[in-house]
Amino acid sequence: MATGNLDKQKTIDLRKKHVGPSCKVFFSHDPIKIVRARGQYMYNEKDEKYLDCINNVAHVGHCHPDVVEAGAKQMELLNTNSRFLHDNLVLYAQRLQATLPEKLSVCYFVNSGSEANDLALRLAWQYTGHKDIITLENAYHGHVSSLIDISPYKFHQMAVAEPSQHVHVIAAFIAESLQSCGGQVIPPVGYFQKVAQHVRNAGGVFIADEVQVGFGRVGTHFWGFQLQGEDFVPDIVTMGKPIGNGHPMSCVITTREVAESFMSSGMEYFNTFGGNPVSCAIGLAVLDVIEKEDLQGNALHIGSYLTQLLDDLKKRHLLVGDVRGRGLFIGLDLVRNRDKRTPATAEAQDVIYRLKEQRILLSADGPHRNVLKFKPPMCFSREDAELVVEKIDQILTDLEKTLGLQMSEAVISENGHTKRKEPSDENGLVHPSNGSSHSHKHTVTLPHDKKTNKRQKT
Amino acid sequence: MATGNLDKQKTIDLRKKHVGPSCKVFFSHDPIKIVRARGQYMYNEKDEKYLDCINNVAHVGHCHPDVVEAGAKQMELLNTNSRFLHDNLVLYAQRLQATLPEKLSVCYFVNSGSEANDLALRLAWQYTGHKDIITLENAYHGHVSSLIDISPYKFHQMAVAEPSQHVHVIAAFIAESLQSCGGQVIPPVGYFQKVAQHVRNAGGVFIADEVQVGFGRVGTHFWGFQLQGEDFVPDIVTMGKPIGNGHPMSCVITTREVAESFMSSGMEYFNTFGGNPVSCAIGLAVLDVIEKEDLQGNALHIGSYLTQLLDDLKKRHLLVGDVRGRGLFIGLDLVRNRDKRTPATAEAQDVIYRLKEQRILLSADGPHRNVLKFKPPMCFSREDAELVVEKIDQILTDLEKTLGLQMSEAVISENGHTKRKEPSDENGLVHPSNGSSHSHKHTVTLPHDKKTNKRQKT
Numbered sequence: 037m038a039t040g041n042l043d044k045q046k047t048i049d050l051r052k053k054h055v056g057p058s059c060k061v062f063f064s065h066d067p068i069k070i071v072r073a074r075g076q077y078m079y080n081e082k083d084e085k086y087l088d089c090i091n092n093v094a095h096v097g098h099c100h101p102d103v104v105e106a107g108a109k110q111m112e113l114l115n116t117n118s119r120f121l122h123d124n125l126v127l128y129a130q131r132l133q134a135t136l137p138e139k140l141s142v143c144y145f146v147n148s149g150s151e152a153n154d155l156a157l158r159l160a161w162q163y164t165g166h167k168d169i170i171t172l173e174n175a176y177h178g179h180v181s182s183l184i185d186i187s188p189y190k191f192h193q194m195a196v197a198e199p200s201q202h203v204h205v206i207a208a209f210i211a212e213s214l215q216s217c218g219g220q221v222i223p224p225v226g227y228f229q230k231v232a233q234h235v236r237n238a239g240g241v242f243i244a245d246e247v248q249v250g251f252g253r254v255g256t257h258f259w260g261f262q263l264q265g266e267d268f269v270p271d272i273v274t275m276g277k278p279i280g281n282g283h284p285m286s287c288v289i290t291t292r293e294v295a296e297s298f299m300s301s302g303m304e305y306f307n308t309f310g311g312n313p314v315s316c317a318i319g320l321a322v323l324d325v326i327e328k329e330d331l332q333g334n335a336l337h338i339g340s341y342l343t344q345l346l347d348d349l350k351k352r353h354l355l356v357g358d359v360r361g362r363g364l365f366i367g368l369d370l371v372r373n374r375d376k377r378t379p380a381t382a383e384a385q386d387v388i389y390r391l392k393e394q395r396i397l398l399s400a401d402g403p404h405r406n407v408l409k410f411k412p413p414m415c416f417s418r419e420d421a422e423l424v425v426e427k428i429d430q431i432l433t434d435l436e437k438t439l440g441l442q443m444s445e446a447v448i449s450e451n452g453h454t455k456r457k458e459p460s461d462e463n464g465l466v467h468p469s470n471g472s473s474h475s476h477k478h479t480v481t482l483p484h485d486k487k488t489n490k491r492q493k494t
Numbered sequence: 495m496a497t498g499n500l501d502k503q504k505t506i507d508l509r510k511k512h513v514g515p516s517c518k519v520f521f522s523h524d525p526i527k528i529v530r531a532r533g534q535y536m537y538n539e540k541d542e543k544y545l546d547c548i549n550n551v552a553h554v555g556h557c558h559p560d561v562v563e564a565g566a567k568q569m570e571l572l573n574t575n576s577r578f579l580h581d582n583l584v585l586y587a588q589r590l591q592a593t594l595p596e597k598l599s600v601c602y603f604v605n606s607g608s609e610a611n612d613l614a615l616r617l618a619w620q621y622t623g624h625k626d627i628i629t630l631e632n633a634y635h636g637h638v639s640s641l642i643d644i645s646p647y648k649f650h651q652m653a654v655a656e657p658s659q660h661v662h663v664i665a666a667f668i669a670e671s672l673q674s675c676g677g678q679v680i681p682p683v684g685y686f687q688k689v690a691q692h693v694r695n696a697g698g699v700f701i702a703d704e705v706q707v708g709f710g711r712v713g714t715h716f717w718g719f720q721l722q723g724e725d726f727v728p729d730i731v732t733m734g735k736p737i738g739n740g741h742p743m744s745c746v747i748t749t750r751e752v753a754e755s756f757m758s759s760g761m762e763y764f765n766t767f768g769g770n771p772v773s774c775a776i777g778l779a780v781l782d783v784i785e786k787e788d789l790q791g792n793a794l795h796i797g798s799y800l801t802q803l804l805d806d807l808k809k810r811h812l813l814v815g816d817v818r819g820r821g822l823f824i825g826l827d828l829v830r831n832r833d834k835r836t837p838a839t840a841e842a843q844d845v846i847y848r849l850k851e852q853r854i855l856l857s858a859d860g861p862h863r864n865v866l867k868f869k870p871p872m873c874f875s876r877e878d879a880e881l882v883v884e885k886i887d888q889i890l891t892d893l894e895k896t897l898g899l900q901m902s903e904a905v906i907s908e909n910g911h912t913k914r915k916e917p918s919d920e921n922g923l924v925h926p927s928n929g930s931s932h933s934h935k936h937t938v939t940l941p942h943d944k945k946t947n948k949r950q951k952t
Contacts, residue, residue, distance in 0.1 A: 042581045050584035054591055055576075056602040056753050058763035062577040069579035072571045078578075091574060093766060099570055108566035112557055113530045115740035116549060118513075119520040120536075121527035123500045126508035133512055144514040147605040147742040148767055154638045179765060180612045181640040190761060277766055282573035284605040284742040284767035295514050303648060305516035307637060308551060308735055309606055309742035 044069050044081060062399070063392055073098035076413045076420060078397070086395045089424055092365075092411035095251055095278030096325040103281045106321035110314045117308055118145065124316035131323055132287060135258045137269045142295040144288040145311030149247035149276025150178030152286040155305075156210070156243045156272045157182055159290055163271075163297040164239050170209035174218035174403045177210060177245055186210060189217050189403075209235050209243065213260025216248040219402025220367025220409060222360055228264040241294065247276030247286070248365075252326050253414065255336030255363025263362060281322050285315040331414040332363075338416050339363035345425040353432040354441045355380055364416060367401075368408040368428075372439075379404035383435055390431045396424050502527050502539060520857070521850055531556035534871045534878060536855070544853045547882055550823075550869035553709055553736030554783040561739045564779035568772045575766055576603065582774035589781055590745060593716045595727045600753040602746040603769030607705035607734025608636030610744040613763075614668070614701045614730045615640055617748055621729075621755040622697050628667035632676035632861045635668060635703055644668060647675050647861075667693050667700065671718025674706040677860025678825025678867060680818055686722040699752065705734035705744070706823075710784050711872065713794030713821025721820060739780050743773040789872040790821075797821035800868065800879040807883065811890040812899045813838055822874060826866040826886075830897075837862035841893055848889045854882050 042050070047069060051061075061067040068086070070078045075097040078086045088098070096103065110124070118125055129143040146152050161167060169186050171177070176189035184190045211228070215221035232242040249260040250273075257263055261270055271294060276286040298305070309315070326332060343359060346368055350356040357371030357380075370380035370387070384400040387408060391398050401409050408428075412420070436442055500508070505527060509519075519525040526544070528536045533555040536544045546552070554561065568582070576583055587601040604610050619625060627644050629635070634647035642648045669686070673679035690700040707718040708731075715721055719728055729752060734744040756763070767773070784790060801817060804826055808814040815829030815838075828838035828845070842858040845866060849856050859867050866886075870878070894900055 042584070044579065047579045047581055047584055050588055051579065054584060054587035054599060054601055055769075056600055056763060057757040058753075058759075058761070059576055059602065059769075060762050060764070061579060067579050070572060070574060071580075073574060078572075078574070093575065094573075098574070099572065101570075104566070104569045107569055108562070111562045111565055112559075114528060114536075114557065115552075116528060116531060116536070116556070117551065118517060121502065121505045121509065121519060121525050122529075123505055126500070126505055126512060129512035130508055141512060142514050143512055144517065148609065148765070150765075151606065151608065151638060158639055158642075179763065180609060180638050181616055182638065184616075184761075282767070282770060282772070284770070284773065295516075299515040301516075303516070303642075304518050305514060305637065306518070307606070307608075309740070311513075311517075312740060312742070314740070315742065 062397075063389070068392070068397075075100075076416050084395060086397050087420055087423060089396060089398045089410050089412045089416075089420075091397075091413060092248060092253065093277045093282050094413045095253075095281050096322055096329070096331060097413045097415040098282075100281060100321075100325055102325050103283075103318055103321045106317045107283060107314055110317035113313075115312050115314045117306075118311040119306070122313045122316070124313045124320065125311045128311075128316040128319050131320060132275075132289065135323075136273065136289060139269055139291050140273055140289045142290055142292055144290075144305065144307075145315065146286050146288065146307050147284050147309050148178075149245075149274065149286050150180045150183055151307070151310075152247065152274040152276055152288045153177045153210070153243075153245060154180050154182050155288050156245075156274050156290075157186075159272055159288070159294050159298050160241045160243060162301050163294045164241060166239060168240075170206050170235070170240075172211050172215065172218065174221075175210075175212065175215065176217040177212075178247075209240055210245060211243070212245040212248060213263070214249045214254065214362060214365060216365075216409075216411075217401050219369070219404075219407040220361055220365065222362065223264070225264055228261060228270075229268050232268070232270070241271035243272045243274065244270035245274050247274055248411070250275050251278045251322070252332030253278070253335055253363050253365050253411070255332060255339045258332060260362075279322065280315060280318045283315060283318045284309075285319060287319075326414070329415070334416070335363035335414050338418060338421055339366065341418060342366060342410065342416075342421040342425070345421060349425065349429055349432065352429075352443065353436060354443055355383060355432050355436060355439075361410070364410065364412060364414060366410040368410070369402070370406045370408065372441075379406035381406045383439075384408060386435060387428060387431050391424070391427055394427050396427055398424065520855075521847070526850070526855075534874050542853060544855050545878055545881060547854060547856045547868050547870045547874075547878075549855075549871060550706060550711065551735045551740050552871045553711075553739050554780055554787070554789060555871045555873040556740075558739060558779075558783055560783050561741075561776055561779045564775045565741060565772055568775035571771075573770050573772045575764075576769040577764070580771045580774070582771045582778065583769045586769075586774040586777050589778060590733075590747065593781075594731065594747060597727055597749050598731055598747045600748055600750055602748075602763065602765075603773070604744050604746065604765050605742050605767050606636075607703075607732065607744050608638045608641055609765070609768075610705065610732040610734055610746045611635045611668070611701075611703060612638050612640050613746045614703075614732050614748075615644075617730055617746070617752050617756050618699045618701060620759050621699060621752045624697060626698075628664050628693070628698075630669050630673065630676065632679075633668075633670065633673065634675040635670075636705075667698055668703060669701070670703040670706060671721070672707045672712065672820060672823060674823075674867075674869075675859050677827070677862075677865040678819055678823065680820065681722070683722055686719060686728075687726050690726065690728070699729035701730045701732065702728035703732050705732055706869070708733050709736045709780070710790030711736070711793055711821050711823050711869070713790060713797045716790060718820075737780065738773060738776045741773060741776045742767070743777060745777075784872070787873070792874070793821035793872050796874050796876060796879055797824065799876060800824060800874075800883070803879060803883040807887055807890065810887075810901065811894060812901055813841060813890050813894060813897075819868070822868065822870060822872060824868040825860070826868070827860070828864045828866065830899075837864035839864045841897075842866060844893060845886060845889050849882070849885055852885050854885055856882065 069081045072079045076088050078088050171186040174189050176187045177183045244261040252258050254260050272290045274288050346359040355370050358369035360367050370384045372378040372380045381404050384406045399409050527539045530537045534546050536546050629644040632647050634645045635641045702719040710716050712718050730748045732746050804817040813828050816827035818825050828842045830836040830838045839862050842864045857867050
């Protein structure tokens with residue numbers, strides 16, 4: 037078992053000396069040094085175990101052996117660029133295409149979500165002949181310069197916010213299928229269809245950014261945009277984070293028309309690392325694991341279960357303003373006042389720091405940093421869900437005591453102790469959880485369903 | 495030994511169907527399918543061996559076992575983002591810094607040369623408060639939209655060339671330390687100092703793009719900009735391609751002043767995959783191999799030897815207009831007329847296609863695509879150099895016969911059969927090659943020096 041070689045303080049000192057100060061660590065006052073990870077668990081230099089509720093990049097579980105093996109084998113054999121023919125490239129493109137509507141058939145492989153979104157803009161500019169981009173308030177689409185222009189989440193952070201003139205922060209044109217950094221915002225069904233209609237009438241295209249929410253995380257569907265209904269097909273889809281379980285890779289998929297138009301510019305597209313055989317082998321292995329371990333199904337079931345547990349918290353804690361999400365992509369919106377919806381920013385930070393002391397990793401996001409974000413590895417289990425909710429329950433109770441925020445006994449009795457609705461899957465099938473009412477005040481003691489646990493090979 | 499699973503035609507068909515048509519293959523009429531590679535050799539689906547003279551990304555040799563092992567081991571243990579402390583990140587930053595002037599001390603880890611150059615522009619914009627970028631004619635700095643604006647090599651390819659208004663194609667501000675795609679152009683010593691003086695007087699910074707030429711390739715120095723002399727220190731250095739021997743990673747290194755200014759914008763910099771422990775483990779292993787196998791020394795010696803062989807070609811072939819380069823970064827400029835310097839574009843293509851038939855991979859670049867580019871893996875040997883030059887010699891002889899281009903016997907006797915100057919290293923030490931004059935007309939039969947061969951572990 038490897039542990040860090042450097043004393044933790046030495047690691048911190050070297051980082052201060054040689055790593056850009058704009059690159060922040062989690063928990064800046066006492067950052068965590070992680071030396072190994074497996075499944076949904078991470079281990080620090082003392083081999084203390086943390087439950088990981090935030091690393092959506094480690095999609096099929098940290099260091100999944102199938103993914104590691106696929107990568108290592110291909111690294112040993114060949115890693116070169118896409119100017120040579122290779123089966124991994126075409127088989128992977130074919131496999132990704134199969135998860136999408138037929139029209140979305142042409143792939144470009146790149147190295148990061150930012151590269152993917154930048155290329156999506158280039159495709160759109162070339163195809164439409166226009167330059168204007170419509171983006172959502174609080175959107176985040178990446179860190180390269182073209183994307184900061186269309187990411188209010190980023191440019192509002194600047195001392196002098198200076199949106200580019202060709203960008204209008206109005207409605208949608210490029211949008212995450214479910215907004216992540218913006219605070220886990222779920223668009224109403226039918227919204228994208230209407231936006232797409234307006235955008236297309238104006239000569240534009242619809243770009244669905246699936247960098248954070250794709251690959252089965254929403255549970256009922258493989259892609260977030262599919263939540264909008266079968267009739268909705270974006271013109272361009274961008275993928276990232278989970279695609280390679282941590283390996284730097286990403287993809288843009290578009291229609292034949294957009295792709296042909298891009299070629300007609302006369303400019304070749306070459307990406308040195310994009311679509312290399314190692315990245316494609318890893319991408320294929322990730323798809324295999326999602327299928328073999330039915331991780332989309334797990335996201336649906338555990339996600340529904342976690343949502344229910346959080347809904348229960350809302351009934352007992354005034355600090356909880358909203359619970360929203362799909363599958364294993366859930367936001368717990370904390371507010372100081374439910375009517376005024378005053379963001380409970382400091383309280384959210386407090387929850388996160390206290391969870392960290394109990395070795396649970398959670399983060400807050402949204403414009404006011406008051407939305408607790410759940411986006412764990414997809415092998416997250418019922419016990420994991422119960423543990424994190426139990427701890428949040430205790431922390432909220434403490435916080436509300438301090439703040440003098442307490443629901444009347446009547447409200448608790450009315451809301452808090454009702455029988456929870458059982459989680460159901462995409463076919464409406466109920467998954468009984470062997471008894472479902474709370475027995476004590478602030479501790480959520482919940483039944484287990486062993487079947488859905490331990491999906492992760494160890 | 496793995497071979498491709500799909501019939502080659504099937505691979506081509508699937509590629510046409512699912513991969514962006516702007517993504518070109520080498521030798522589009524009959525592309526090569528490579529299934530494995532080792533050192534400076536690549537193997538097709540029939541296990542036929544190709545000598546690789548072009549893949550500078552496979553810097554320490556394709557699939558170097560030390561690099562593969564480092565990557566595989568770390569993938570198994572942990573692959574996560576830089577918000578957690580990790581020793582690999584800081585040790586790698588420290589190690590890279592040690593190769594550079596002391597002032598360049600702060601690193602940002604990203605995933606590609608394009609991301610690196612885009613970040614370099616952001617650093618420069620923030621630090622200087624200005625927006626104008628000066629770039630070199632025929633420069634290429636990457637494929638993301640901000641970089642196409644400053645890459646005449648790319649934007650001149652467009653049907654409607656439309657340089658952005660904030661870009662002036664004049665002299666230098668961002669420049670490759672040796673221009674690669676632009677046609678292996680070597681700036682005169684002292685040029686960067688003068689440019690930097692003007693740029694800094696105008697409130698700007700100097701960005702040295704080492705994506706193609708860094709990491710010892712120039713032989714005498716570890717970085718291309720160091721060829722300009724000890725007194726030259728860029729404000730920002732960007733790295734890419736060879737940094738991870740094919741693994742998608744790159745880095746930007748700058749001064750404390752520029753880094754602090756970037757932080758003062760208030761905008762955090764987070765890159766999902768950048769600086770992950772796997773990338774850093776691989777980066778460290780690449781540096782180890784360069785050192786352990788003295789690949790910089792090999793680039794110097796074999797590079798000098800190859801340059802001499804090519805200089806000899808120039809003496810015997812009118813088609814050769816110029817031989818230029820440093821270390822294992824060499825351009826052979828083909829011209830139809832030496833006085834008028836008419837680019838021999840078709841002839842360069844012919845050479846490349848004929849070499850391919852003999853299983854040698856070479857490419858042409860430059861604004862007229864008439865410069866044969868040598869940038870092989872750094873384990874390239876004397877025999878490799880001799881083989882490729884011998885083949886080029888034969889092809890040029892054939893081409894010149896067809897074109898009616900022939901040097902007079904007098905010129906050949908005067909120029910072609912003179913004793914070659916022995917290659918010398920950075921200390922002026924001569925490396926004898928056991929006899930050094932040609933004996934026959936068009937075949938370069940050259941002595942071997944076993945010591946510098948087989949640097950690559952197999």
